Amino acid sequence: MTNNNPSVMIQANNLSKNFSGMHALKGASLSVERGEVVCLIGPSGSGKSTFLRCIHGLEKPDGGEVYLEGKLLDPKNKEEYRALRNKMGFVFQHFNLFPNLTVLENCTFAQMQVLKRTQEEATENALSYLGKVGLLEKKDSYPNNLSGGQKQRVAIARALCMNPEIMLFDEPTSALDPEMIKEVLEVIQELAAQGMTMIVVTHEMGFARKVGTKIVFLEAGHVIEEANSEEFFTAPKSDRAKEFLSKVIYD
Ligand SMILES: Nc1ncnc2c1ncn2[C@@H]1O[C@H](COP(=O)(O)OP(=O)(O)O)[C@@H](O)[C@H]1O
Ligand SMILES: [Mg+2]
Structure with missing residues (x-):
């Protein structure tokens, strides 16, 4: 239909x-x-x-x-x-980041699992979006060590990594x-x-x-x-x- x-x-x-x-x-x-x-x-x-x-x-x-x-x-x-x-990318009020994954891993996980991208491709894409939200230097941090604003910017970068329409x-x-x-x-x-x-x-x-x-x-x-x-x-x-x-x- x-x-x-x-x-x-x-x-x-x-x-x-x-x-x-x-x-x-x-x-x-x-x-x-x-x-x-x-x-x-x-x-x-x-x-x-x-x-x-x-x-x-x-x-x-x-x-x-x-x-x-x-x-x-x-x-x-x-x-x-x-x-x-x-x-469709979705960003939640409470971020919903994976606490046991680093910022970079949060951004590459679904790219590899869902879109079947290689780790290299996923990482390159993730670093580009983390740069766009101003968080490149936090790529190896864990969510618990970020401020709320930083967590939400990671969540946005993570959603963008899936190249939503x-x-x-x-x-x-x-x-x-x-x-x-x-x-x-x-x-x-x-x-x-x-x-x-x-x-x-x-x-x-x-x-x-x-x-x-x-x-x-x-x-x-x-x-x-x-x-x-x-x-x-x-x-x-x-x-x-x-x-x-x-x-x-x-x-
Ligand atoms: N999973 C749920 N189980 C039971 N009631 C819910 C659930 N989600 C939302 N509701 C109820 O549905 C109504 C609308 O909720 P919601 O969509 O969260 O409103 P808003 O986002 O505008 O605050 C509310 O009365 C809320 O309590
Ligand atoms: Mg609501």
């Missing part, structure tokens, strides 16, 4: 997800064009992580479909499903001390400037306004509002988005 619009990278249609009777997602849809930075915002518990995880396949939606570059993500179609999922970030700065937020957001902004397509769940409204091309506002498992970022922040349409912004933006 296909869905043909070549500029659309991700099309999520009517996704729903229940957790033992709790409706976390109630028919949420989203489309992401190539090169877009979609920021997913909304109150805590509104289903942002579930939405992102269902798009990636980390959670299996109970209903709805996800298309990547026009192809349906269908777990029954094992080979294609795996190949499509490999086109799109990056998904789930509150990448929420677990960080305040002084480390910027270094991570700058890396993400730089990626956006280079044309990477992404979906970013974030509470950083300054970032969403500046870097986001589209804002999707979620509440109670529904997409309440979708708008370009300037429009959303200057003239939100729904009362719920207005109320949310009045609570989270201090000015």
